[in-house]
């Protein structure tokens with residue numbers, strides 16, 4: 001069947017005609033195109049989202065364990081109880097010698113916990129080992145940064161726990177070394193000198209050791 005000739009298409013609008021969007025609502029203001037701002041906002045949100053995810057991932061990697069522990073320890077309150085740092089010794093066996101004169105110009109800034117040479121010395125708190133060294137009065141010693149940014153001092157050690165190093169994370173009961181009489185304890189019976197230093201200086205750890213022993217005796221609550 002013969003088709004009628006196609007109709008001639010409508011002529012294009014004259015060049016002077018503005019686009020339909022503005023002609024249809026000529027009396028309303030032109031709507032702003034927000035697409036570039038939205039795109040930019042999405043890009044920014046995506047960037048910070050990825051950054052946060054990367055930071056979160058890194059923060060939980062093993063190599064960040066030490067900074068993470070430092071951060072957590074700094075936020076924790078100072079301990080109300082302490083674990084006995086020498087194995088097999090009861091808190092009631094520890095003499096109250098904190099503040100006793102030592103020579104003419106010093107006072108005893110801790111407690112002495114006597115035990116046989118070689119008895120394990122363990123951490124009284126959770127913490128980060130900040131120093132493993134031999135020097136001065138303390139002889140072979142370990143420093144641990146514990147909860148509430150308090151510093152725990154374990155001195156006169158016969159030896160350090162194998163492989164113990166600065167930066168190690170420890171928990172109560174983790175071995176730091178063994179009882180000895182190095183430093184100015186040479187010639188005295190082997191003992192651990194244990195001291196705790198808060199922001200205001202040393203304080204007597206014995207009440208907290210006794211509280212720790214009471215707590216350990218009544219584990220069910």
Ligand SMILES: [Zn+2]
Pocket residue numbers: 108110111112192193194
């Ligand atoms: Zn001492």
